[in-house]
Amino acid sequence: MVKSLLIVSAMFLAVVASVTAAPTSKKQLSFNICKKNDPNLDKCLKTSLQSVIPDLGEGYPKLRIPAIEPFELPSLEIDHGKGSSKAVSIDLKLKDVKIMGLTSTKLDSLKLDVDNHKLSGQISFGKPLKITGQYTVNGKVLVLPITGNGPCKIVLHEPVLELKEVSGTPYEKNGKTFVQIKRLDLKLVSVKKLNIKLENLFNGNKQLGDSMNTILNENWPVLLEELQPVFEEAVGAIVQDIVNKALQKTAYSDIFPM
Template sequence: MRAILVLLLCSRAYAGSLPDYMRACSASDPELNKCIEDVIATAGPRFAKGIPDLGIASLDPVNLGTIYIDNPALNVTLTDTVLTGLSGFKINSFKMEEAKGRATLDFTANVTLKSQYVMDGQVLILPIRGDGDARIKITNLNIVIKYEFKTVDGYWSVPEYKESYKMGRAHFKFTNLFGGNKELASLTLQFMNDNWSTIIDEIAPPAVTQIIRRCVDEVRKLFAAVPADQLLLH
């Protein structure tokens, strides 16, 4: 029994080590937010590839599974959904108020979502249906996450968060629209890409919500694995 306890403690100590490429900032640093921004900018791309030793899964690529878009005029099901591009993000700002237990992360990335799709309904004035491969490229996806954090037994937890997002451009590609009618499919795709802003308003919310949820989940794993006093020095 004693041997088992020793192994468990050693395992926890190993798993709780901050990766070498991440450095902790000091809470007394007058430029604390800038320090954290620099750490995120430097370590973020490697973090996005996953840290198996800490149980942190990859965010680039990240498997989003099945996404359902169920609107009055349009029904879309995306399956085997994979997102790439998050590791190429650019951090815009990070603001932390430790005493109040809250922080805000603002970043931008160009991402591509690939999946199998089934679609039926109407896009603006055009009827649309099809099933096949889908690719949605989003340029300058800007995500802002405001989260609360607290220390529990020496580790940070994130009980809740709020998100917002906007994007610079979206481009759609769906194969096998209208049963493979190339002329009708080409006209419909041109219409969708010309009116991308309206179309993405219908498609984006469940997809982006899932992207953000996965990001927060992996950060929560980091907080659960590494003690708070290793993440922020006092």
Template sequence: MFGIAFTVIIIGLIVSAQALFPEDPVPCKFGDGKCIAKFVNSLFSRRSGEADPSLNLRRLDPLKVHRIVIEQPSDSGVGLTLNFTDNLMYGIKDLRVVGVKGFGKNLSEPHSLKMVGKTLSLVGPYKINGKVLILPISGSGNSNITMSNTKSVVRLSGQPLEKDGETYLDVTDLKLNMKAESISFQFANLFNGDKALGDNMNAFLNENSQAIYQETRAALERAFRGLFFGLIKGVFAHRPYAKLFQEE
């Protein structure tokens, strides 16, 4: 659920860290996965709290998430429409990149990022309607969805794009695989504020959290892919690919 957001953040960090000082040397050579991971992790640590004006970067934790829509077909075990608006994502400060592949001189080769996180929470207003396994669900209010001990791999692919005499990476596809050791749900004001029904539903959701996550996983990934794919393309379109890395 959160993996694509991480990818945008990571790539944005690498690009934006150079945006304010375009003549400064970039930190890593082409394809140096260990260096890229170390550099990004250092930026996470530096920006765990307030914004860092020296890097022209905004605050990461919490990260503002303006809108996400999750749509799951009604003929599935979990058929629902779930909207999140003006939410905050907590836990980015503890995210760590543990593996990087690609990002060499060949722009057509695949690129991947492997990441781990301790606790990641999406908190804020929601609206839900549909069914969860055999039970109907509806409501609107505030929610907290927390994933613990996450492992994710994001794969990007693209092709060279010539523009104004420079070569850019045109991102054409993005795939996400993410697993969480556990996930918890808390939806306030379910069933028009009926406390008994709401408490029972939240208990049911948490008792069946892994089954629900597996049922909705594809829909969650589609939602985040649609939300961030354009942003990732925009990041790479902002700066020629060769200027993101050191020459040998």
């Protein structure tokens, strides 16, 4: 169910970094540098970043930023017992995961503390986030057993994510100050609706499979409770890794000049 989910903090820091490093993509970013002493720094960054998000689909290999449309993951695991729901208890493993819709990211709010290397904000999406892959599942849904493997699709309608805190630690290299992200606290605030389709449930028994998919979709809020912790943890770890790889290339003072 990642990831989200994106990658927005990666877009924030890594895209700014890419302004000072020549991208390998044929597309050129049109990005306005925001000065550190700008009294409207938050607004400047929000406007500048929003304008370039649609161009991030291809990624920037020079900064080790992967393509985000679609965003690909080799695997994702949802372990039994991590969610808060008592009605759903499943082990769900996904592989060959693809996420579509991330370039529709909307920056609803953005707050930056440059001196203390902190960022917070809220994001939503103009399109549904669609996650596809190959799954295996075992567990129970409303006391009913569920088992199967095959193609799956999960769709999140109007998800809202909160970046509660992205904080970094400065370090010196080659006489310049760089920053490494040490903490990334991301929360899924709301989802209007979740749709799920698991093919080949119960060894291909169509009647049982259709019934279980109906149950899952009718009870999507409790399913979301089970998926949410892993979703947040996975997205946070992925984004933190991408951001840190990008920030190794560019000094903090080059990202936010005076």
